[in-house]
Amino acid sequence: MTGFQSVHDGAAPAGVWAAPGRVNLIGEHTDYNDGFVLPVALPQAARAAVRLRTDGLLRLHSEQTGGGTVELRVADLVPGSVDGWAKYPAAVVWTLRAAGYRVGGADIDIDSDVPTGAGLSSSAAIECVVAAAYNDLHGIGLDRPALARLAQRAENEFVGVPCGIMDQMASVCCTEGNALFLDTRDLAQRQVPLDLAGAGLRLLVVDTRVKHDLADGAYAELRAGCERAAALLGLPALRDLAPAGLDAALDRLPTELRPLVRHVVTENARVQQAIAHLDLGDLAALGPILTAGHASLRDDYRVSCPETDLAVETAVAAGALGARMTGGGFGGSVIALTAADTLDTVAAAVTTAFTDAGYAAPRTFTAIPAPGAHRIS
Numbered sequence: 583m584t585g586f587q588s589v590h591d592g593a594a595p596a597g598v599w600a601a602p603g604r605v606n607l608i609g610e611h612t613d614y615n616d617g618f619v620l621p622v623a624l625p626q627a628a629r630a631a632v633r634l635r636t637d638g639l640l641r642l643h644s645e646q647t648g649g650g651t652v653e654l655r656v657a658d659l660v661p662g663s664v665d666g667w668a669k670y671p672a673a674v675v676w677t678l679r680a681a682g683y684r685v686g687g688a689d690i691d692i693d694s695d696v697p698t699g700a701g702l703s704s705s706a707a708i709e710c711v712v713a714a715a716y717n718d719l720h721g722i723g724l725d726r727p728a729l730a731r732l733a734q735r736a737e738n739e740f741v742g743v744p745c746g747i748m749d750q751m752a753s754v755c756c757t758e759g760n761a762l763f764l765d766t767r768d769l770a771q772r773q774v775p776l777d778l779a780g781a782g783l784r785l786l787v788v789d790t791r792v793k794h795d796l797a798d799g800a801y802a803e804l805r806a807g808c809e810r811a812a813a814l815l816g817l818p819a820l821r822d823l824a825p826a827g828l829d830a831a832l833d834r835l836p837t838e839l840r841p842l843v844r845h846v847v848t849e850n851a852r853v854q855q856a857i858a859h860l861d862l863g864d865l866a867a868l869g870p871i872l873t874a875g876h877a878s879l880r881d882d883y884r885v886s887c888p889e890t891d892l893a894v895e896t897a898v899a900a901g902a903l904g905a906r907m908t909g910g911g912f913g914g915s916v917i918a919l920t921a922a923d924t925l926d927t928v929a930a931a932v933t934t935a936f937t938d939a940g941y942a943a944p945r946t947f948t949a950i951p952a953p954g955a956h957r958i959s
């Protein structure tokens with residue numbers, strides 16, 4: 583945040599906030615079906631140094647892009663009017679005003695170490711950190727779930743991505759040392775201890791460094807397919823279809839919707855199985871659930887790709903207890919649960935497999951459950 587004063591006329595910020603990226607342990611493409619998710623916040627976070635302005639200008643600077651300051655008139659913000667990384671902070675300011683809060687401009691310097699395009703919610707982290715800063719500086723008083731809803735609305739309405747609520751809830755509501763068990767229907771939540779080190783385990787993250795172009799359009803199509811299936815079944819959402827009713831329901835649906843429904847129903851069940859194991863302190867039992875989740879995303883939901891499939895297969899073959907893609911898919915990252923002493927072997931095996939396949943070397947790191955959005959200073 584040393585850059586704030588140099589890019590914002592020598593003045594000091596009013597404060598600095600942080601909001602993390604996330605990995606999702608299990609519960610993928612369930613959030614827009616009113617289902618269950620189990621994300622973990624990462625130590626990698628977006629940090630924002632912020633000072634309010636009174637002249638209606640939003641002056642945005644990113645430590646990562648190397649570009650100059652982006653200057654926007656708050657009164658001129660409309661969905662679709664801002665490109666690049668600046669659309670995320672702008673989206674939050676627009677959404678606060680659309681929600682009736684009398685907020686204006688600010689000087690904002692963003693410094694994020696959440697890898698971008700890696701399926702680790704770098705954009706949600708920026709939205710959430712700006713929302714947290716405005717909430718504090720204007721004394722708005724939104725609670726954490728309301729902040730996440732606001733950040734999701736920013737992504738849906740200003741950025742134009744029809745995402746669910748998982749990423750923003752993870753960035754705002756996760757706590758150190760825990761996974762967040764979230765019911766996305768009513769935002770009921772429970773912090774579930776995830777003492778990986780205590781269990782002799784590690785959670786390896788493999789950022790494949792690929793993001794296939796399909797990502798945005800396909801996400802919207804998948805979401806629409808799920809909503810159509812729920813409507814055809816006469817249900818409020820696919821969350822309302824119990825595993826026991828799955829086969830009969832599939833018979834009533836057009837062929838192309840069946841795999842989507844099967845994924846969502848079995849994935850919600852996998853989240854509940856995972857929670858049952860975690861509540862018994864059996865973290866290693868998550869392994870096969872992760873791998874089964876990947877098979878469902880690959881074969882039924884069809885959001886994996888050769889790179890994520892290779893990372894998962896290689897990790898499991900090299901001794902991981904289980905592995906799967908995490909996030910929206912079409913590239914991005916894979917998580918692998920390993921014993922502490924096989925972590926390096928698994929990471930090395932994946933890197934070698936990528937080189938052998940002619941792919942760029944992946945980035946690997948271990949995930950340590952970190953806290954959600956907070957004020958640093």
Ligand code: GLA
Pocket residue numbers: 609610611612613614745746747748749909910911
């Ligand atoms: C993206 C979206 C989330 C969620 C995941 C898939 O990360 O932003 O809302 O739908 O994909 O689980």
